[in-house]
Amino acid sequence: MPDLFAEVVHTSRAYLRDSLSHAGHALGLWHALADPVPLPQLAERVHVSPQRLRPVLEAMRCQGWVETDECDAWQVVGAIPDDTTVIKLGWGLLGEVLHDDIPLDPFTGLEVRDAKLAWHIYQARVHADPAVELASALKTQQPLRILDAGGGSGVWSSALMRACPEATTTIIDDADTLAIAAALLDQADAAGAPGLRARTLLHAADLRQELGVGGFDLVLLAHVLHLLGPSDAAAVVGTCVRALRPGGRMVMIDLALDANRRGPETALWFAVDMAIYTPAGRVYEERELQQLLEDRSMEVIQNMTLTSAPETCVLLAQRPA
Numbered sequence: 630m631p632d633l634f635a636e637v638v639h640t641s642r643a644y645l646r647d648s649l650s651h652a653g654h655a656l657g658l659w660h661a662l663a664d665p666v667p668l669p670q671l672a673e674r675v676h677v678s679p680q681r682l683r684p685v686l687e688a689m690r691c692q693g694w695v696e697t698d699e700c701d702a703w704q705v706v707g708a709i710p711d712d713t714t715v716i717k718l719g720w721g722l723l724g725e726v727l728h729d730d731i732p733l734d735p736f737t738g739l740e741v742r743d744a745k746l747a748w749h750i751y752q753a754r755v756h757a758d759p760a761v762e763l764a765s766a767l768k769t770q771q772p773l774r775i776l777d778a779g780g781g782s783g784v785w786s787s788a789l790m791r792a793c794p795e796a797t798t799t800i801i802d803d804a805d806t807l808a809i810a811a812a813l814l815d816q817a818d819a820a821g822a823p824g825l826r827a828r829t830l831l832h833a834a835d836l837r838q839e840l841g842v843g844g845f846d847l848v849l850l851a852h853v854l855h856l857l858g859p860s861d862a863a864a865v866v867g868t869c870v871r872a873l874r875p876g877g878r879m880v881m882i883d884l885a886l887d888a889n890r891r892g893p894e895t896a897l898w899f900a901v902d903m904a905i906y907t908p909a910g911r912v913y914e915e916r917e918l919q920q921l922l923e924d925r926s927m928e929v930i931q932n933m934t935l936t937s938a939p940e941t942c943v944l945l946a947q948r949p950a
């Protein structure tokens with residue numbers, strides 16, 4: 630089950646549901662949803678930002694607690710769920726985050742380096758099988774110069790370098806994260822990997838700033854865009870596209886919502902997580918991700934399915950030659 634967040638949903642669904650229901654009570658949402666009401670008016674009525682409220686309503690719809698009509702007005706259906714006591718930490722603060730419109734810092738109260746290390750080790754584990762599957766699908770194209778943008782642990786580019794012995798990678802991320810990537814690459818080498826550390830350049834930079842033009846055959850942009858609002862997401866895709874050589878390819882990987890925004894369930898829950906923990910992050914619809922590429926003249930040549938991460942959207946796109 631290696632879609633990002635699928636494991637959390639699988640093991641903690643009751644906690645997520647309780648937090649959602651409790652936030653509904655704390656914000657007076659259930660009362661406000663007694664009659665059909667469009668999202669902007671509802672957000673105004675309960676004094677929360679529509680951007681953060683939307684994923685909450687969509688997750689509630691997935692639980693069968695609310696529904697939308699043909700005019701996109703929201704209303705409670707059936708019995709209002711009980712107000713269960715929740716621990717006032719993390720998701721238990723969903724109501725407060727919406728009310729204050731201030732996201733939580735995921736690392737509060739933790740030693741940041743340890744917490745980031747644990748976060749990237751978790752992601753490296755979750756993404757290991759999908760990364761091997763993707764590498765196997767891409768290896769015939771023999772990408773030589775890979776840019777792993779927001780590469781984290783480097784799990785995706787490491788799999789590609791294992792599959793393509795000539796390939797080299799530049800990972801761009803923040804300095805703390807790159808130190809983690811260096812340590813994990815060293816560990817992989819010590820365990821017999823084919824010189825991954827020596828073939829990887831670690832470059833601390835902000836992906837929204839210019840990365841240089843035309844130097845890469847393949848850009849990987851995996852699980853980054855959900856952290857960003859639309860203008861930052863567009864800026865990041867722009868710099869990544871410009872970093873490609875003409876004819877070069879880009880793989881955009883992320884959880885994505887269906888066009889009707891009713892699934893997949895993991896993506897709906899993950900969108901609430903982004904509303905809690907990021908200033909403007911969100912789960913984009915698949916067609917929005919595609920549009921980000923097409924707006925920069927990229928041709929989407931394949932919508933890939935990874936059997937080891939069936940709910941993850943994987944778009945392969947090419948820059949015109």
Ligand SMILES: C[S@@+](CC[C@H](N)C(=O)[O-])C[C@H]1O[C@@H](n2cnc3c(N)ncnc32)[C@H](O)[C@@H]1O
Nearest residue numbers: 752779780781802803834835836837851852853
């Ligand atoms: C969810 S992690 C994904 C890591 C890796 N690509 C993976 O799939 O396992 C997102 C990564 O993007 C990085 N990131 C987000 N915004 C960034 C920015 N503006 N510039 C550089 N890195 C960024 C974060 O530091 C983090 O390491």
